[in-house]
Amino acid sequence: MVNSYTDLVPTPDRTSLDAIVRAASDLLESDGLPGVTMQAVASRVGVRAPSLYKRVENRDRLIQLVAEATLADLTARLDGLSSVAALADGLRAFSKERPAAFRLVMTPGTGTPVASGAYRAASERILQLAGELAGEEHTLEAARTVTAWATGFIIMELNGGFNLGGDVTRAWEYGVATLVEAITAARPA
Amino acid sequence: MVNSYTDLVPTPDRTSLDAIVRAASDLLESDGLPGVTMQAVASRVGVRAPSLYKRVENRDRLIQLVAEATLADLTARLDGLSSVAALADGLRAFSKERPAAFRLVMTPGTGTPVASGAYRAASERILQLAGELAGEEHTLEAARTVTAWATGFIIMELNGGFNLGGDVTRAWEYGVATLVEAITAARPA
DNA sequence: ACCTGAACACCGTTCAAGT
DNA sequence: ACCTGAACACCGTTCAAGT
Numbered sequence: 411m412v413n414s415y416t417d418l419v420p421t422p423d424r425t426s427l428d429a430i431v432r433a434a435s436d437l438l439e440s441d442g443l444p445g446v447t448m449q450a451v452a453s454r455v456g457v458r459a460p461s462l463y464k465r466v467e468n469r470d471r472l473i474q475l476v477a478e479a480t481l482a483d484l485t486a487r488l489d490g491l492s493s494v495a496a497l498a499d500g501l502r503a504f505s506k507e508r509p510a511a512f513r514l515v516m517t518p519g520t521g522t523p524v525a526s527g528a529y530r531a532a533s534e535r536i537l538q539l540a541g542e543l544a545g546e547e548h549t550l551e552a553a554r555t556v557t558a559w560a561t562g563f564i565i566m567e568l569n570g571g572f573n574l575g576g577d578v579t580r581a582w583e584y585g586v587a588t589l590v591e592a593i594t595a596a597r598p599a
Numbered sequence: 600m601v602n603s604y605t606d607l608v609p610t611p612d613r614t615s616l617d618a619i620v621r622a623a624s625d626l627l628e629s630d631g632l633p634g635v636t637m638q639a640v641a642s643r644v645g646v647r648a649p650s651l652y653k654r655v656e657n658r659d660r661l662i663q664l665v666a667e668a669t670l671a672d673l674t675a676r677l678d679g680l681s682s683v684a685a686l687a688d689g690l691r692a693f694s695k696e697r698p699a700a701f702r703l704v705m706t707p708g709t710g711t712p713v714a715s716g717a718y719r720a721a722s723e724r725i726l727q728l729a730g731e732l733a734g735e736e737h738t739l740e741a742a743r744t745v746t747a748w749a750t751g752f753i754i755m756e757l758n759g760g761f762n763l764g765g766d767v768t769r770a771w772e773y774g775v776a777t778l779v780e781a782i783t784a785a786r787p788a
Numbered sequence: 789a790c791c792t793g794a795a796c797a798c799c800g801t802t803c804a805a806g807t
Numbered sequence: 808a809c810c811t812g813a814a815c816a817c818c819g820t821t822c823a824a825g826t
Contacts, residue, residue: 424792440711448819460820461791469819510709517706517754520631520699526762532614533763551773552763554752558774559744562751565706566743573715574722584740584785585747592781596773611810649801650810660798674807 426466427474431475437556438476438510446473473514474524481528488532494539495586498560502582503562513568518559533557543590545597552593559589614644616654618690620664627699635662662703663713669700670717678723683728684775687749689769694753702757706712722746732779734786741782748778 433454437446448469452459464471489505491497505512518524537553544552563585565571572578626635637658643647653659676693680686692702707713723750726742733741752774754760761767 423655423689439719444709446818449817451763457790458792460793460822463820464790512693513706513708517702517708518758519702519706519708523759529760537763548773550763552772554755554761554770555748555774555777558752558755559748560751561744561755562749565754566747566750569707570712572743574726575717576738576813581740581743584737585744588744588785590783591784593783595780596777636798639796646809647811648799649812650804652801653809 415475421430422565425457425461425465429455430462430465430472431479434472434476435479435511439508443473444516446476448472469543470475476511477515477518477524478528480508480515481524481532484515485528485534488535491535494536494543494556494590497536497539498556501560502564503568505568509568512564512579540593542544543597544593547598548593548596549568552596555593556589559585614650614654614720616664617655618644619651619661620668623661623665624668624700627703628697629773631699632703634663634667638660666704666707667717669697669704670713670721672697673704674717674721674723677724680724681728683725683732683745683779685697686725686728687745687771687775690749691753691756694757698757700725701753706754732786733782736787737782737785741785744782745778748774 430451434446435449437450437454441450443474446469448459448462451472452462462472466475484501488500489495491500515524531551536547536557540553540556541549557561563582567578601725619640623635626639626643630639632774635658637648637651640661641651655664672692672694677686677689680689704713722742725746726738729742729745730738752771756767761770
C-alpha cells in the first residue's frame, strides 16, 4: 500500500562511505589531520556534518578507515617488487607522495587502532624476501629489522629530522646496503 | 609614591612556566595528547585557563616546550652510556617509562616543530660512538642507520605493531647485533 | 530512509574588569 | 602585574522535524 511521499520518491543517496573516506584522505593530505573535520568532509561530499553519521560511527572511526584504505593502497603498490631494496625504495616513494597518510599509518599514536590484518597484508612481501635473505630461522627478526629501519628513517626524513647536513639519500642507500649485507651474513649455514 | 593596592600588596605569582610544563607532561603521559587541554593544565597548577596565556603563547607552544623538556631528560639519561648497544637499550627503556613523551618527540607529526638544537644534543653520543664503529668517513650514515632503526623499532613496539608473534626482545637483540656488525664490517681499511 | 537545523558540551583564545 | 568571568568561534555529536 502506497501511503507516503517516501514510498513514492525514495530520494537517491547523495553520498557514500567510499566518497566520504576519499574526501577525508584528500583533506588529510592537504590540511593535515586536524583539518579533517566532520564539517570539512561533509562539505566536500555535498552534505551537512550530521549526515555523515548515517555512514560512519564517528570521527575516530573515519580516520581509522582512511588508515586502512591507505594500507590497501600501499600493499598494492608494493605487490610487484622483488628485492628488499626495491621494497624499501617503494615505501620511501610512497611516503613522499602521501606523507600525511604515511604518518597516519606508521605512527597512528593513540586512539586510532588499525585492523591488524591490513598490516599483515602489507608485510607479506617483506617477510617473504627477508626469509630468502636471512634463512627461515631468522625470517621474522630480519623482516622486523628492515621494516623498523625503513620506517624510522622515513619518519625522521618527513619530520626534517636530518638536520646535520649530509646527503640523506646517500644515508638511505648506505642503510639498505648495510642491512642487506648484514642479514645475509647472519644466515645460518 | 604609594597610590594603589597593587603597590602595597604585590600578589606573589601562583604558578610558573616550569610548573605548567611539568603539569602538561604529566597529563600527556596519563591522558594522552588530547588530554593536554589548557583547562586541565590550568586546574593542575591551581589557576584558570586564561591565566596560562601570561606564560605560554598558546597550546602548540606548550606542547613544544614539553617536547623540548623531554629531549633534555633523554639527553641526560643517555649521557653516561658508552656503547651503541647500551645507547639503544637506554632509548628503549626510556620509551617504556614515558611512551607518550617518546612518541611526541620522535613522531611530532605536523604542527609541533621542536628546536633542532635539542635533537642535536641528544644525538651527540650516538654520533661519537657510530664514528668509532664505522670510521670517520661513514660516521653520519652509520649514526642515522642506527637511530632510524631504533626509533622505528620502538615506535612499532609502542604501537603494538609486532602482531605476528615471536619474541620482540629477541628481534631487538638480533637487530642491534646485526647493525653493529654490519657497520663495523663496512669500515674502510 | 536520508537529510537538516537547532542544540549541547567542550575546546582554544581574547579581553575588560577586578585585586 | 597577575588573575578571573564572560564571551566568541569552532569542534564533535545528538535528535526531533522535515522530505
